[in-house]
Amino acid sequence: MYDRLLFPTDGSDVASDALEYALDVAATHDATLHVLNVADTTVDSVTNVRGEVVDALEEEGERIVAAVAERASDRNVSVVAEVLQGRPHETIVDYARTSGVDLVVMPTHGRSGIKRYLLGSVTERVVNTSNVPVLTVTPDDDARLTYPPRDVLVPTDGSPGADRAVAEAIALAKETSATLHLLHVMETASLGPDVRSAVKGGELEERGNEILHAAADRARDASVDDVATALASGRAYREILSYVRENDVDVVALGTHGETEFSRYVLGGVSAKLIRTSPVPVLLARQLESDGTNETP
Template sequence: MSSMIQTIDSVLVPTDGSDSALAGAKRGIDLAAAVDAELHALSVVDTTDIENVPSILDSDATADDQAALEDAAEEAVEAVVATAQERAPDLEVTTAVERGTPFRRIDDYVDTAEIDVIAMGTKGRTGLKRVVLGSVTENVLRTVDVPVLAVPPAAVDGSLTPENTENVLLPTDGSEGAAAAVDWGVHLADVFDAMVHALYSADTSRLTMGTEPSTILSELEQTGETALEAVRERARASGVSVTGTVANGPPARVILDYADDKAVDLIVIGTHGRSGLERHLLGSVTENAVRGADVPVVCVPMAEYEADIEE
């Protein structure tokens, strides 16, 4: 397995002023403080909201609506600054308010400001149910080339600090896509002085008819042991404690059950693995893990990893 040393110099916190966005911001602040990175707070005035105002309204009303949205965006970034001053007074914070389609502006900002990690809540102002990702977060996860620390509504309380982060869950399928997540998982475990829990799911639910189940399970378990050994080697090289488990069952359920059983504080997972999905698809395992998790999930895109290897 190829590996590379990760560095986090800048963390982006997109915000719409909602409680969910602030929950994401708190974890982003914690992470930036832990690695001494610069924090960026970005609020995007969604121009589709303005464009959807009926044309029969006079221009003054439209201008008022636009001004109100821009004021709300300014308040949202200032709330992040205030939270940062409380949690990490020495943190350097850069704020920005932009106009456009939120996920596109976030993607552009990542490129121009050379952002290393994004931290955001999985539910925005739209008030979607917990089991549904917020549309902005979902689009960000599908388009950006950097890891996204996704913070679910259930993880509003707590913090991402060395004192409170003891167990990092690192699901792996042994693929090149998983290799990127392994590097990030080990690095974050090193940052927080936590233990890595490497986990491979031998999913027998997809057995082909006519195939001897015991033979398939044996092959899956062997693949799993190989995948876990790659994680162990990477962790040992960084001086990080590691434990490995081959479990049996549908991957997303195995991940969520393990996270509950072992009091996991953080999950680090690739946005797609062996299934060979296109870059802009999360992959059902990752998507279900993010939707069902009670703890923050770092989603690591394969595209970012491939670009670094090619350079």
Template sequence: MYERILIPTDGSPSAEAAARHGSLIAEAFEASVHIISVVNEQARGDRLAKAQAQDAISTLEDLFAQESDLSCQSVIERGRPYEAILSYAAETDIDLVVMGTHGRRGLSRALLGSVTERVIRLSNDPVLAVPPHAMGRERDGYERVLIPTDGSPAATAAVDHGLAIAEQVGATVRVLYVIEGETGLPPFGDSLRDEAVEVLEAVAKRASEREITLTTHVQPGTPHEVINNFVSAHGTDLVAMGTHGRSGLRRHILGSVTERVLRTSDAPVLTVRQDTE
């Protein structure tokens, strides 16, 4: 599924955290790694900006050389960071982009870095967004993968990616369906409950074909809150979800549930578009 993985870097701790998670997935899929650093076209002091970009790349090259046998290619581009990342990904047939949620400027926990957000919104490829506090969580590998789903096309696409990663790394999977707006679970026989069961059974069937250990869960409440609480309660290592739920939305706008999970999740979040192959 993943043959070429792109890791953008600006030299921040968040970028290094992303690189470590990217390394884990690259090794599992025997993928090649591409490292990109972008000199912002609006940057003052071109020589200094290029030196910083090279330092950022060298840091990740050293990391991969010391901790893996992965094949790496590196490039420095100039332009708007998100545009350069998307352009490079398209030109080199990248299968997965792995990047930190916060750049060198930091930002508070509840905010998503603007470059990462734009890449997620516009990318044709899956994007794994890694928060800074996820550094170190990859050391024991991915043991527990969470796949929230509402049965929408984007969520279904995310199921494929979540199951593929779980299969490669030997992780167990929990699949979560949130019945929004309910304070308690509707009884069996209720249309909402029956729909949830139908969606989860379809995922369970696909997991059984891959011989993946899977459990299904139905919970009521506000989706992003239930998802994040579930991540914390079960020690989740990776969340795989679609960029849009059943409400659809235009390509350039993230689904509200996905956006809120991205901004607050303790675990890396793999976002997948409906049209991702």
């Protein structure tokens, strides 16, 4: 499933913490780990040393990727190390595309306090623009980082973006023999109590069950036997987090470009909140803009 992983790193503590998880993913799938440090050319990093012009960021980058390569070698994980110049998010996305990467693993740069709710700008931009799925890891003290996963959750609203996430979650559950959890949340929180009661037993519930049944059929057709479905009502991100905690979910898969009236799971809304607050890694699969399908690149 994953033959080439990309782990962009700036050498920070949060990147170092997320590396262990990336190594777990690579070891599980016998994948090559591409380690990339981007020397940000928007920063004036050129200094004169003994009459020679030296790019300090590139020099530091070489030290960073060498340290990661050593840790990967200790885990018997194959490594390709690169230091490139450019704008970080653009360079990461371009490298993933041109190197045939199957998955990008990145930290969210959130820990505790207010920083927990600030999604790293580079990670956010990569998620927004990468056609390659991005697995975000919050290296927090209370984070639960388990790989291979035993339980994979995919919230789905039936949109093309969510459908791609369903496909990614199905493939991951099959590859790791995990239980696949399918969840549909009816967004009724903004409605009055009388209206909520009416719609819960009516059109929204019927549509939600249709979406869940279709996704479950896809999973079973792909030979995923252990499938659980659940229908909930309320605020999507709260219901998703509640389900994660109550069912010991290890990975949440989300689509980031929903297009229909049921499109609740889009970055900037539910996805962004989950990336910032989820106690488990979040796998984001962006709907391809070239043709609007959910075909995996």
